[in-house]
Structure formats: structure tokens, C-alpha cells
Amino acid sequence: MPDLEIVVCMKVVPKSEEVRVDTETLLLERTGVRSEINPPDMNALEMALTLKDDQPARISILSMGPPFFEPVLRVGLAMGAERFFLMSDREFAGADTLATTYTLAQGIGKIGKFDLILCGEESADGATGQVPPGLAEWLDLPQVTLATELSVDQKKRIARVRREIKGGYEIHEVKLPTVISVKTASNEPRFIDFHRKLWAFEEAEVVIWSHADVDVEHGYIGLTGSPTVVAGLREAEVRERRKEFLRGSPEEVAKEIAKRLRGILN
């Protein structure tokens, strides 16, 4: 039986407390901002690694983004992935979700054989959740979103996916190959494997593709291939809550709170 081929799509995002948008260009500000692996993508990678704990599998990380994604995503190699492909080119920049999913789908085509494509539920910056369904569309594959558990029967070519819903869960059986988005915090991503550290951070070859290396049509990538425009941007007002400190002994404060609550409830 051939090894299960898993592609995990991973993105690097600004740390949540540092997300800022340039109000002139309406694009994310990346300079001077600390970055991390999109936290839901760590759950997707952990789901792939859990499968690999039980059956022969090869995990490939795929990302589209600027060169600084490379050192950040090497963590995935240290956790247990075998390969890392980065699609990085100015021609890919400014992509909306349509262009992003087209580009990633062409990258997956270039990787070759695959059984599973795992994604996070959504990114911490764009947060559309459109990439996994978009990939399924471009690749004409079945998809299951918000998976919390996954097992694969390679012989029957079936993935069994548990998907939580309000008040219960669903079990889906889906034919391979398939696209699955993983519910955020559905597992605990493992620490890096220290035996892999030297290889992952210094020796492993990361395959970097420009638009010329992949079979992409120019009109479908980057800004040119993006029909969506960010037409406006407004910061949400932060409302100050009214607050008041009551003074006195604990009994006096408790009595005063009870009195005020009675006033509100009556």
C-alpha cells in the first residue's frame, strides 16, 4: 500500500495583538510586526501528524506568501512534516481568496499525487474561511469543513470525519482525495521533535516556486486575478464601560450592590 500523501496548507500571520491595516493601501502591514504560524494551521498539521502516527504517510506543507514565511514554517518540518513548498513571488501578491485558492491549487497539482489536503478553519488575519472550499472547487474534490477527528481507510480509499454541530456531531465518509478544514483548537499541537531540529531549521531543502515554476495563467494570480477589492475600512469604536468602585467594608459593599440590583430588577 503506498504511503498516504497529505498536503497541509499553512499560512503565517501577524501575531493577533499586532494585526494592523495600512489605511492608505488597505493592505495588511507586515513590516515591524511579529509573525507566527496561523494557529488553526497548527491544528491541521497536528491532525496530519496523528494520522502519520498510525499509518505510513508523507506530509507536505504548502504555503503561498513572502520569503519570510520560510523560517517560520520550518517549525512544521521540526514537528514531523517531510516536505515544504513555498509559492513566493511578487506576481502572487495582492491575491484575494479566488486568486489565492487558484494559486495553491496549481501548487498542489505541481506537488503531484495527494490523498488529503488539510487546512485550518480560517486565518487569523483574513479570516474568510474561503480557502478550503475554494481549493475543493478548483480541484473538483469533495470537502468536509470543521473536522474534529479524522481517520483514513487507505484500502477502501475513504476518510471518516467527525464534525461537531450544535448539540451533537456528524460522521461523514468521504472518498479520497478530499479537502478537509480542521476545527480550531480541536487538538493540542505537539512540540517540535528535538531530533529533527537541526535538519528542519538548517539542512532541509525548502522548495520555493515563482510563478514561472508553476503552471499558472497570469490573469488568475495576484492582484490581476483578484476580482475583490477592499473598498473601505473603518476602525470599530471601543466603547468604555461605565465603572464605579464602591467603598466600605465587604458587608457595606454587598448591601449597596444588593440595593442597586433590586433597583434595576424592580
Ligand SMILES: Cc1cc2nc3c(=O)[nH]c(=O)nc-3n(C[C@H](O)[C@H](O)[C@H](O)COP(=O)(O)OP(=O)(O)OC[C@H]3O[C@@H](n4cnc5c(N)ncnc54)[C@H](O)[C@@H]3O)c2cc1C
Ligand atoms: C483585494 C484583496 C487584496 C489582498 N491583498 C493582500 C495582500 O497584498 N497581502 C496579503 O497578505 N493578503 C491580502 N489579501 C488577503 C488575502 O486575500 C487572504 O489572506 C488570502 O486569500 C487567504 O484568505 P484568508 O486569509 O481569509 O484565509 P482563510 O480562508 O480564512 O484560511 C483558511 C485556511 O486556508 C489556508 N490558507 C489560507 N491562506 C493560505 C496561504 N496563503 N497559504 C497556504 N494556506 C493558506 C490555511 O490552512 C488557513 O487556515 C487581500 C485580500 C483582498 C480581498
